[in-house]
Amino acid sequence: AxxxxxxxxxxxxxxxxxxxxxxxxxxxxxxxxxxxxxxxxxDPRRLLGAPFTVEGTLLDGGPFSTRSLRGKVVLVDFWASWCAPCVRKMPDLLRLLREKGTDNLAIVGVSCDREERALRAFLAAHDDYDWPQLFAKDTTWHPLATAHGVTAIPRLFLIDRRGVLRSVDAAAELDALVQRYID
Structure with missing residues (x-):
């Protein structure tokens, strides 16, 4: 038994x-x-269907909250500059942002980089990835990733226009999922 x-x-x-x-x-x-x-x-699936806010410190040291993005579909991208699959997905995020427009869609990066220098170098070399980047100094894994059950990256969460978490694996059908919540 x-x-x-x-x-x-x-x-x-x-x-x-x-x-x-x-x-x-x-x-x-x-x-x-x-x-x-x-x-x-x-398990991040436990959060689905509930109001969801991401708050943290931006790479420049300022505070950030997804509350400021209410009314937009928000993709929360847990990633790192050393993660090849994460980096390969970035052009798709940029394309989607350009197609849907910043009035409809926002992207927030949650960097799981250990080294600020590496993250800054990556972003400097890719200045078109200019969405907000949350970063936590002196950690081996971003505390937001830990708090929300993200154990592997890349991982994309989708928050709808009302601030409700709709997907914790948005990468699977990204375009269709974003379109569903923009409409």
């Missing part, structure tokens, strides 16, 4: 996994169920 329980545990909510762990005998099964609960707590 414990083996079966653990085989389906990946589909459990955090509360369900904790409840099963509470009734499981001490040992490996309980520990694994608690680990499932911890992963579920960090």
């Amino acid at each position: 414990v083996t079966f329980c653990l085989s389906i545990a990946g589909g459990l909510t955090a509360d369900e996994a904790r409840e099963l762990a509470r009734h499981a005998p001490a040992g490996v099964a309980r520990e694994q169920l608690l680990a499932v609960a911890e992963r579920a707590d960090r």
Whole structure:
């Protein structure tokens, strides 16, 4: 029964996994169920359909909040300059921004770069990627990425015009998804 329980545990909510762990005998099964609960707590899908705001510090040191972008569809791009798939996706983001216009669409970068110098060099070499960039000094992974369950990059979140999180994997069907929420 414990083996079966653990085989389906990946589909459990955090509360369900904790409840099963509470009734499981001490040992490996309980520990694994608690680990499932911890992963579920960090799963970004738990945030879908709820109001969502990204707040942080811009690369230039100033404060930023996506609240200032209400009325626009917002793509939150978790990325890093050292991440080849992230860099390959940047031209698509720029194309989409130009096609949809800045009255309809905004992009916010959340840089998971460790080194500010590397991020600044990348952005200087690609000055057309001029959307706001959030950066956290002295970290190995941006705290916003950690807080929102981003464990791998690139990762694109989509916030609709009313500030509701609609996708935590917007890269999959980016053009269609953006168009759906712009219309």
